[in-house]
Amino acid sequence: SAVISQKPSRDICQRGTSLTIQCQVDSQVTMMFWYRQQPGQSLTLIATANQGSEATYESGFVIDKFPISRPNLTFSTLTVSNMSPEDSSIYLCSVALAGVGGELFFGEGSRLTVL
Amino acid sequence: GQSLEQPSEVTAVEGAIVQINCTYQTSGFYGLSWYQQHDGGAPTFLSYNALDGLEETGRFSSFLSRSDSYGYLLLQELQMKDSASYFCAVSNYKLSFGAGTTVTVRA
Numbered sequence: 001s002a003v004i005s006q007k008p009s010r011d012i013c014q015r016g017t018s019l020t021i022q023c024q025v026d027s028q029v030t031m032m033f034w035y036r037q038q039p040g041q042s043l044t045l046i047a048t049a050n051q052g053s054e055a056t057y058e059s060g061f062v063i064d065k066f067p068i069s070r071p072n073l074t075f076s077t078l079t080v081s082n083m084s085p086e087d088s089s090i091y092l093c094s095v096a097l098a099g100v101g102g103e104l105f106f107g108e109g110s111r112l113t114v115l
Numbered sequence: 116g117q118s119l120e121q122p123s124e125v126t127a128v129e130g131a132i133v134q135i136n137c138t139y140q141t142s143g144f145y146g147l148s149w150y151q152q153h154d155g156g157a158p159t160f161l162s163y164n165a166l167d168g169l170e171e172t173g174r175f176s177s178f179l180s181r182s183d184s185y186g187y188l189l190l191q192e193l194q195m196k197d198s199a200s201y202f203c204a205v206s207n208y209k210l211s212f213g214a215g216t217t218v219t220v221r222a
Binding site: 033041042043044045048058059092102103104105106107108109 | 116148150156157158159160163202209210211212213214215
């Protein structure tokens with residue numbers, strides 16, 4: 001299994017500012033993903049964080065808005081840039097230990113409210 | 116792309132059996148997973164089916180028919196703690212989630 005720590009757990013942000021979310025895993029993992037979940041909604045994949053290379057973004061998400069770093073196999077950050085109220089959501093870090101088809105482990109999420 | 120359909124909500128009494136159906140459309144299908152999420156918590160893995168048939172894990176079972184692009188999660192002997200959202204998810208190179216089914220268990 002994997003234990004994932006996310007910071008911050010929640011934050012209230014002002015419109016136009018940026019916030020960086022940190023994700024720390026207790027073991028080295030190849031595959032790390034960032035999801036967004038709006039209250040009462042499904043999980044939407046933002047990007048796959050690749051160690052040593054640029055993240056792979058899903059349709060509708062761009063690097064300028066959601067820059068991602070992956071400096072090593074246990075850590076990643078997601079920045080939500082130039083925030084607007086539409087960015088109010090829960091952002092979840094997840095990892096796969098045995099390929100995409102297997103189990104994903106999730107962090108507890110970072111709940112952002114943008115005023 | 117991927118699309119998944121599952122019922123939005125189900126209500127049942129303690130001790131009952133609930134079946135949550137999931138139909139999907141995707142390319143490059145590897146398998147179907149199920150996740151449970153309690154209010155305010157992280158999603159947790161329940162099961163994964165790569166091949167046709169039934170997988171049983173305690174009170175929960177999951178079924179897959181690849182030819183029908185269909186699967187279901189069966190919750191047996193429902194308990195109050197089973198009240199949660201349940202998501203089906205299809206995997207190819209990534210995991211794509213359905214909209215979720217809210218299960219409410221009544222006493």
